[in-house]
Each structure stands twice: as structure tokens, then as C-alpha cells.
Amino acid sequence: xxxxxxxxxxxxxxxxxxAKPRAVLATLLVQxxxxxxxxxxxxxxxxxxxxxxxxxxxxxxxxxxxxxLLADTGEAADVTGTAQPLLTRPPGYLxxxxxxxxxxxVFESLRAEGRAAYGRREYEAASxxxxxxxxxxxxxxxxxxxxxxxxETSAIRLNELRAEVLEQRxxxxxxxxxxxxxxxxxxxxxxxHPLRETLHCHLMVALYRSGxxxxxxxxxxxxxxxxxxxxxxxxxxxxxxxxxxxxxxxPSLARHGEPPLRLVPVGGSGDxxxxxxxxxxxxxxxxxxxxxxxxxxxxxxxxxxxxxxxxLAVGERLLxxxxxxxxxxxxxxxxxxxxxxxxxxxxxxxxxxxxxxGRVMVTLRDADGRAIEPRTAMAxxxxxxxxxxxTGSDSGPEPLPSSETxxxxxxxxxxxxxxxxxxxxxxxxxxxxxxxxxxxxxSTVILTSRQVLGALESARHLTLDVLSTREAEALLMACGGPxxxxxxxxxxxxxxxxxxxxxALRVAAAGLAARPxxxxxxxxxxxxxxRTRLAALALGDLDVRxxxxxxxxxxxxxxxxxxxxxxxxxxxxxxxxxGTALLAVDPVEAERITEQLVQAxxxxxxxxxxxxxxxxxxxxxxxxxxxxEALAEESPQEGPAAVERLCRAFLTLARHADALLAPGRERxxxxxxxxxxxxxxxxxxxxxxxxxxxxxxxxxxAVRQAHAAGLWSLCCSLASATAGYYEASAxxxxxxxxxxxxxDAARRSGDAKAEAVIQRSLGDLAWQRHQTSLASDRYxxxxxxxxxxxxxxxxxxxxxxxADALLAxxxxxxxxxxYARALSVSRLVDDxxxxxxxxxxxxxxxxxxxxxxxxxxxxxxxxxxxRAAGDxxxxxxxxxxxxxxxxxxxSGRPAGACSIPLEVRPGVWLFLPSRPAxxxx
Numbered sequence: 001x002x003x004x005x006x007x008x009x010x011x012x013x014x015x016x017x018x019a020k021p022r023a024v025l026a027t028l029l030v031q032x033x034x035x036x037x038x039x040x041x042x043x044x045x046x047x048x049x050x051x052x053x054x055x056x057x058x059x060x061x062x063x064x065x066x067x068x069l070l071a072d073t074g075e076a077a078d079v080t081g082t083a084q085p086l087l088t089r090p091p092g093y094l095x096x097x098x099x100x101x102x103x104x105x106v107f108e109s110l111r112a113e114g115r116a117a118y119g120r121r122e123y124e125a126a127s128x129x130x131x132x133x134x135x136x137x138x139x140x141x142x143x144x145x146x147x148x149x150x151x152e153t154s155a156i157r158l159n160e161l162r163a164e165v166l167e168q169r170x171x172x173x174x175x176x177x178x179x180x181x182x183x184x185x186x187x188x189x190x191x192x193h194p195l196r197e198t199l200h201c202h203l204m205v206a207l208y209r210s211g212x213x214x215x216x217x218x219x220x221x222x223x224x225x226x227x228x229x230x231x232x233x234x235x236x237x238x239x240x241x242x243x244x245x246x247x248x249x250x251p252s253l254a255r256h257g258e259p260p261l262r263l264v265p266v267g268g269s270g271d272x273x274x275x276x277x278x279x280x281x282x283x284x285x286x287x288x289x290x291x292x293x294x295x296x297x298x299x300x301x302x303x304x305x306x307x308x309x310x311x312l313a314v315g316e317r318l319l320x321x322x323x324x325x326x327x328x329x330x331x332x333x334x335x336x337x338x339x340x341x342x343x344x345x346x347x348x349x350x351x352x353x354x355x356x357x358g359r360v361m362v363t364l365r366d367a368d369g370r371a372i373e374p375r376t377a378m379a380x381x382x383x384x385x386x387x388x389x390x391t392g393s394d395s396g397p398e399p400l401p402s403s404e405t406x407x408x409x410x411x412x413x414x415x416x417x418x419x420x421x422x423x424x425x426x427x428x429x430x431x432x433x434x435x436x437x438x439x440x441x442x443s444t445v446i447l448t449s450r451q452v453l454g455a456l457e458s459a460r461h462l463t464l465d466v467l468s469t470r471e472a473e474a475l476l477m478a479c480g481g482p483x484x485x486x487x488x489x490x491x492x493x494x495x496x497x498x499x500x501x502x503x504a505l506r507v508a509a510a511g512l513a514a515r516p517x518x519x520x521x522x523x524x525x526x527x528x529x530x531r532t533r534l535a536a537l538a539l540g541d542l543d544v545r546x547x548x549x550x551x552x553x554x555x556x557x558x559x560x561x562x563x564x565x566x567x568x569x570x571x572x573x574x575x576x577x578x579g580t581a582l583l584a585v586d587p588v589e590a591e592r593i594t595e596q597l598v599q600a601x602x603x604x605x606x607x608x609x610x611x612x613x614x615x616x617x618x619x620x621x622x623x624x625x626x627x628x629e630a631l632a633e634e635s636p637q638e639g640p641a642a643v644e645r646l647c648r649a650f651l652t653l654a655r656h657a658d659a660l661l662a663p664g665r666e667r668x669x670x671x672x673x674x675x676x677x678x679x680x681x682x683x684x685x686x687x688x689x690x691x692x693x694x695x696x697x698x699x700x701x702a703v704r705q706a707h708a709a710g711l712w713s714l715c716c717s718l719a720s721a722t723a724g725y726y727e728a729s730a731x732x733x734x735x736x737x738x739x740x741x742x743x744d745a746a747r748r749s750g751d752a753k754a755e756a757v758i759q760r761s762l763g764d765l766a767w768q769r770h771q772t773s774l775a776s777d778r779y780x781x782x783x784x785x786x787x788x789x790x791x792x793x794x795x796x797x798x799x800x801x802x803a804d805a806l807l808a809x810x811x812x813x814x815x816x817x818x819y820a821r822a823l824s825v826s827r828l829v830d831d832x833x834x835x836x837x838x839x840x841x842x843x844x845x846x847x848x849x850x851x852x853x854x855x856x857x858x859x860x861x862x863x864x865x866x867r868a869a870g871d872x873x874x875x876x877x878x879x880x881x882x883x884x885x886x887x888x889x890x891s892g893r894p895a896g897a898c899s900i901p902l903e904v905r906p907g908v909w910l911f912l913p914s915r916p917a918x919x920x921x
Contacts (some may be wrong), residue, residue: 008137014610023494028095037092044148051730179209295358297384301349304478307471328444334464335601337503340448361423371428374435375404408439466500479509487520497527499621575613581649650702654721656680657688668720692725712749756785776805778817798823816845832869837839877906
């Protein structure tokens with residue numbers, strides 16, 4: 001299947017990263033092979049208040065989807081051919097798919113197949129088909145994106161269908177006699193869905209048929225309490241009747257053909273398994289088949305160990321010898337505090353029966369956190385692997401050899417032919433562990449390390465990331481006791497603020513337990529401030545900062561410097577070019593250093609195929625504050641210069657991308673030289689819109705950082721370079737926030753030119769938001785500032801913008817005078833682009849007043865002026881709008897025609913009132 005909506009919305013080979021294109025895709029997928037109107041899509045994306053550019057922006061999203069849909073086929077994006085599934089069909093779009101391409105279609109087919117088999121009483125076939133249908137789900141339907149009215153309705157419908165299929169599959173399994181196998185699943189489902197009475201019925205039947213009548217009655221009482229607490233109602237007649245039948249031990253509840261339920265184990269009168277010895281005596285073995293006790297040198301397993309089911313499963317299979325190959329070395333890598341040691345110890349305790357000759361752990365660092373030598377590790381292993389001395393022997397421990405070679409030979413001799421599990425904890429490098437591994441070739445070894453240790457090519461590697469949200473909250477509840485469970489909302493926030501790192505979660509819970517006067521909400525409040533978060537995660541010798549610092553100290557000084565400086569990119573993630581700018585090195589060296597940090601788990605790298613930067617880096621939420629602390633303590637002088645390099649780099653790239661999007665757009669100048677290592681052509685390529693979309697958050701943050709650092713001119717120039725993208729993408733809030741900061745920067749620096757440019761841009765934003773009075777004020781202020789600067793070109797263009805505001809307010813005559821005045825100024829100063837803007841306005845006024853031929857003539861003049869200015873964007877706009885006017889004129893609209901859709905600015909469409917054409921006298 002290429003498309004998935006039964007869970008997070010996914011598309012192969014690459015799902016759109018931006019939320020709104022994904023919403024368009026999802027809306028078309030859930031209504032595949034049906035035309036979805038443009039109105040429905042606009043309503044889904046923007047609700048009751050769509051932007052002026054809604055239609056154009058939707059067309060951009062559809063164009064992006066079409067390119068993505070054909071990305072893996074190598075075919076041309078021919079919207080009329082069969083290769084392109086996304087077709088234009090009035091009054092909207094059609095996603096044309098084969099049944100097997102969409103998981104929803106397959107689900108519906110399997111659901112129908114299962115229901116039909118159930119109706120024929122073919123319960124095994126029904127269960128099989130319905131189970132396959134449920135296996136298509138990977139989460140709540142249409143998750144991972146905001147829902148408008150259409151998607152919300154679809155999500156509710158699909159999730160209810162899944163629940164119905166699940167209930168029918170359980171019903172089929174009950175009829176197959178699988179009641180005991182269903183109890184655990186049904187208990188979880190009844191807890192998760194306390195108001196679905198069908199699930200409670202199934203649970204009661206499964207318990208009753210498993211010989212657990214009292215548990216079935218308790219299940220009814222839990223269901224009754226849930227319904228009373230949530231809805232203030234009693235159970236329905238079906239559930240009530242079932243309760244009565246369980247109370248009466250109704251024999252008809254037993255599965256047809258089964259013998260009566262037996263409550264006493266077969267083959268004995270007690271709870272002991274058949275064949276077990278009553279007093280525990282036997283042949284002298286302790287269950288291992290040997291006459292000596294196994295050597296066990298392990299810390300106790302964590303009683304509240306939580307999560308890591310997948311890694312546990314792989315580890316258990318490797319320890320049991322069930323994985324292919326002869327290799328028996330498992331490497332657990334991950335950042336400090338990820339729970340590598342806890343997982344290794346848990347695996348060792350669970351595998352006690354498989355290693356009768358011993359289970360031993362050795363830590364590969366000393367008390368100060370320094371790496372111990374391989375010979376020291378081997379000597380420690382030998383001492384811990386020694387069995388007990390023979391009874392009556394007065395001899396002490398035999399001395400160990402001093403050379404590494406002799407130690408390796410002795411260790412090999414002691415472990416050869418024995419089933420031993422060895423944990424080598426907190427390894428620093430491959431060189432440290434290779435001699436030890438060579439000495440124990442027949443033993444099973446679990447290695448833990450903060451480094452990836454990828455050069456151990458014969459080992460099986462597992463990387464431990466942070467816990468899932470569910471696992472993190474469960475660990476907090478297990479460690480934090482009743483107070484944590486009583487405030488799940490605050491506990492969930494704590495889990496996120498701790499970055500879902502197991503060590504941080506344990507320290508947070510321990511800190512709360514040690515301070516009875518604290519509340520869970522109070523702890524969450526203390527953790528919210530990034531600057532004090534690490535200080536709040538310390539209790540006695542439990543110190544998250546100290547643990548994380550050991551990984552920082554393991555890398556060389558170049559990597560430590562990079563760790564400190566890269567934290568200045570206060571972003572969710574960043575591209576390699578950002579690292580190059582911050583570090584002031586060439587791209588090859590920047591990649592080498594950042595990869596060193598990734599290998600040390602001080603930085604995360606995530607592949608994102610299909611993006612301009614297919615690899616992006618990010619900091620864990622606890623490592624970034626650590627890096628900023630280190631920067632302030634060790635090299636505070638580097639911060640301001642690095643921030644300026646970062647902002648300059650983003651300005652260089654944004655200007656390049658904006659020039660590709662709109663060659664004639666007015667921009668502020670900034671005289672500082674761009675970083676020589678950044679090549680805009682390589683970073684942006686020929687996809688300026690995609691670059692803006694991928695770096696939108698970074699650009700907004702760069703404007704904020706420039707403002708915070710007092711880089712006033714840079715702040716204004718950055719904001720100016722992003723305005724065109726914000727306008728084209730209807731990102732009103734980002735436009736407002738960045739330009740408010742830029743306006744403040746311009747006023748603080750006394751830069752009247754910058755203030756005028758920003759005021760003009762804020763006027764455009766107000767006009768887009770239908771705040772026409774505010775737009776008029778902004779345009780007037782900008783014009784006055786440009787006039788004082790002697791910039792008659794910009795002042796003339798502001799006159800045209802002021803007339804746009806008047807036209808939007810319905811003051812047509814005043815707007816016409818304004819456009820005429822703007823045209824005079826533009827022609828006086830030889831501004832062809834300004835003339836094009838004014839002529840466009842005069843065409844709109846003529847159209848509004850019913851002078852359609854004049855409107856068409858003015859638009860032709862606009863096209864000529866734009867072509868003379870060399871502005872392709874405005875030339876194409878004038879050509880499109882002229883064609884629309886010609887069509888309207890040729891259609892012979894009857895008197896009283898009310899409106900036509902018209903593009904009033906490039907990319908901005910409106911339905912403008914139109915008077916009937918004037919008749920000749």
C-alpha cells in the first residue's frame with residue numbers, strides 16, 4: 001500500500017512535512033475516487049476565515065503533492081495521464097486510486113469479508129479477516145495533523161469502525177473457545193474504553209468461561225461505576241442481563257460442547273505443578289545440572305523497570321541463541337541516562353537459567369569516570385568468575401599474571417566451554433573492549449556505551465533512544481507513587497520536560513518523594529525554565545547534569561567547542577549549513593565534527609529523505625541547556641560572534657530564495673559579507689519555496705536572536721527577506737511576529753529607511769487580514785518616511801498601496817484618484833514596476849465601475865510596463881488577469897451581473913462587485 005490514513009497520514013516514498021499539504025492529502029485520501037470540492041478543502045484548511053490567497057495557496061499545495069506523488073516513478077507530472085493520481089475535476093480535485101493502494105480501502109474490504117464470514121458462522125475465517133483488517137492500523141485514524149470539519153468527521157467515523165471490527169473479532173474468537181487467551185487483551189481494552197458496554201460483556205464472558213466467576217462479577221461492578229461516574233447512568237439491558245446470568249451460574253454461558261468448568265487443577269489438589277518436589281530436594285543440583293553454585297556478580301534489577309519491550313525481545317532472543325549467526329555480542333548504545341545499564345542488568349537477571357556458569361558485570365570506568373585499561377577489566381573479570389574455594393582449603397586466591405597477554409590467556413581458559421554471560425558496562429571505545437572480547441570468544445557479552453562503537457562490525461547493535469510518551473509517564477507513575485498518579489496532567493508535562501530520559505525521570509520522581517511539601521504541579525513549574533532545569537534534576541548523588549557531563553568530557557576539544565556553539569541554534573532541528581555557519585569552518589569539517597557528536601550521542605541526527613537537507617541535527621532537551629551552561633563558563637566570548645554568523649547565513653540564503661521567488665521584490669540591504677563557506681545555490685538549489693518551508697521556524701528564530709543580540713540592521717534585513725514567503729503561504733502570525741521585532745529594531749537604531757520598508761510590509765499584512773483602516777495608516781506612514789529619505793520610487797508605490805486600501809473599503813472614486821497620482825509619480829521617476837502597480841489599480845477601478853473595455857486596456861498597459869521592468873512575476877500576473885477580463889467581456893454578461901473572480905494582486909483572488917457595462921450615448 002502506498003497511502004495510509006489508519007494512523008498517522010503517510011505516503012510513499014515521502015510524506016509532505018508541512019501540516020496543510022498533509023491535510024489536503026488526507027482529505028483527498030479519505031474520499032478517494034470521489035471529487036472533493038475546492039470549497040471543502042479551503043474550509044478544511046482555514047475554516048470560516050480563509051485568507052485572500054486561499055485559492056492560490058491551495059493550488060500551490062496541490063502542485064507540491066503532484067510532484068511528491070510522482071517522485072518515485074521518474075515520470076512527468078502529467079495531470080491528465082494515468083500516472084498522476086491527483087486529477088483536477090470541477091469543482092475541485094479527485095484522488096484516483098486502485099483499491100490495493102490505500103489502507104482504508106483494504107480495511108473496508110477485509111471488514112466486509114469478515115462480517116460476511118461471521119454471518120455464515122465461519123468464525124475462524126471471520127477472525128482471520130477481521131484480524132488482518134485491524135493489523136492495518138498504526139494509531140488513531142488521521143493522526144499527526146490538525147483536523148478541520150471534514151477530517152474530524154472522518155476520524156470519528158473511522159475510529160468507530162475500528163472499534164466495531166475489534167468487538168466482532170473478539171466475538172468470533174470467543175465462539176472459537178479462545179476465552180483464556182482473550183482475558184488480558186479484554187482487561188486492557190475495558191480499561192481504555194470504559195464506556196463501551198460490548199467490551200465489558202466480552203470480558204465477563206471470557207472470565208466466566210475461564211473459571212473466574214468472581215472476577216467476572218468484579219468486572220461488571222467496574223463497568224457500572226464507570227458508567228455512573230462518567231454519564232450518571234446504569235448499565236444497559238444486555239450488560240445487566242449478563243450480570244444476572246453470571247450470578248446464577250447460567251450453564252448456557254459455557255461454550256457449547258465444552259465440559260463443565262473445573263476450578264481444581266487436574267492431577268493434584270494443591271497449587272504445585274505436577275511433578276514438582278514437595279520439599280525442594282533433588283539430585284543435589286540447583287536447577288542447573290551442576291554441583292557448584294553459579295557465580296553471580298550483578299546489581300539488583302530495577303523493580304520499576306518500564307518499557308523497552310522491543311529491545312528486551314531482541315536481547316532475549318540473542319541470549320537464547322535464537323538469532324541467526326554465531327555472534328553473541330550485543331552492544332547497547334545511547335546517550336547518558338538512557339537506561340542502558342538497567343536494560344543489560346534486566347536481561348542478565350531474566351536469563352539466569354541459560355547461564356549456569358555465571359553472570360558477571362564489570363564497569364569499564366574508574367570512580368572519576370576515566371576509562372580503565374583492558375588488562376584491568378580482564379583481571380576484574382577473572383576475580384569475579386572464580387568459583388568458591390574447596391571445603392577445608394586454607395589456600396588464598398591464586399595470584400593473577402601482570403601482562404595483558406597472560407591475563408587474556410587465563411580468561412580464555414576459565415571461560416572456554418562454559419555458559420557465561422558478561423556485561424561490560426560503560427565502554428569508552430572499541431579499542432578498550434577488543435582485547436576483552438578476544439579473550440572470551442565463546443561467551444555471551446552485553447556491552448553498554450555512550451558511543452555507537454560501530455567498528456565492532458560483528459556485534460549486534462541496539463540504540464536506546466528516549467522512552468515513548470506512554471513509557472515515560474508509566475515510569476514516572478511507578479517511581480513517583482500516588483501523588484504522581486493523582487495529577488496525570490502535570491506528570492505528563494514533567495515527562496516531556498525531562499526529555500523522556502529515564503535517569504531524569506527517576507531523579508524527578510525521587511526529588512518529589514523526598515520533599516513531601518512539594519506538589520507535582522510545583523515540580524513541573526520548576527522544570528519549565530530551561531536555565532534552571534538541570535539544577536532541579538539533582539538529589540544527593542543522583543545528578544543528571546553530572547551524568548551528562550561525562551559524555552561531554554569524553555570527546556575532544558574541537559567537538560566540545562562545537563557542542564557549545566551549536567546550542568546557539570535555538571531550533572527544533574537544524575540543517576548542516578547552519579552548523580557550517582555557526583562553527584565558521586568548511587562544510588566537510590563541519591560534517592566531521594557534528595558526526596563525532598552524533599556518535600557520542602551528544603547530538604541527534606535524523607534522516608529525512610526528500611528534503612533539501614536530507615539529514616537534520618537536533619539537541620535533546622536536557623543537553624542544550626548543558627551546552628549553553630558550558631558556553632557561558634568556558635568560552636562566553638564566542639557566543640555573540642556565532643549568533644551573528646548564524647543570522648548572516650540565514651539572510652544570505654533567504655535573500656537568494658526570495659530573489660528566485662519574486663525577482664522584483666524590494667528588499668533591505670545589509671553590507672556585511674556573507675559567510676564564505678555557505679553556497680546559496682547549493683543549499684537552496686532551484687527549490688526556493690521548499691527551502692522556505694523547511695527553514696521557516698529557523699528563520700523566525702534567527703529574527704528573534706538578531707533582535708535579542710542587538711543586531712538591529714540584521715534583524716530588519718532578515719524580516720524583510722522573509723515577508724514574501726509569509727505572504728505567499730498565508731503565515732500571518734509569523735509575518736506579524738518577525739516584523740514587529742524588526743519595526744522595534746529599526747526604531748531603536750534610528751534607521752528610517754528600514755522602518756519605512758517594514759511599515760510597508762506590515763501594511764500588506766493588514767490588507768491581507770482585511771484590516772483596511774490599519775493598512776491605510778501603515779502605507780501612509782511608510783510613504784512619509786520614504787519621502788523624507790528622498791526615495792520617490794518607494795513613495796510612489798506606497799501611493800498605489802494606499803489606493804488598494806481605499807478600494808477594499810469601497811471608496812472607488814478616491815482609489816481611482818490615488819492610482820492616477822501614483823502613476824504620475826512612477827512615470828516622473830521612470831519606475832516601470834511602480835507604473836505597472838498603478839495601472840493594475842486603474843484597471844480594477846474601471847472594472848468596478850463597469851468600464852470593462854477600459855479595464856482590459858489598462859491591464860494591457862500594466863503588462864507592458866511589467867515587461868519593461870523585467871519583472872516576470874508581474875508580467876505573468878497582468879497576462880492572467882487580462883485573459884480573465886477578456887473572457888468576462890466576451891461572455892456578454894447581462895445587465896446586473898454581480899461579480900467576477902479577479903486576481904487583484906499577484907496570487908490574491910477576490911470576488912469583486914462589477915457594474916453593468918456602460919452603454920454608448
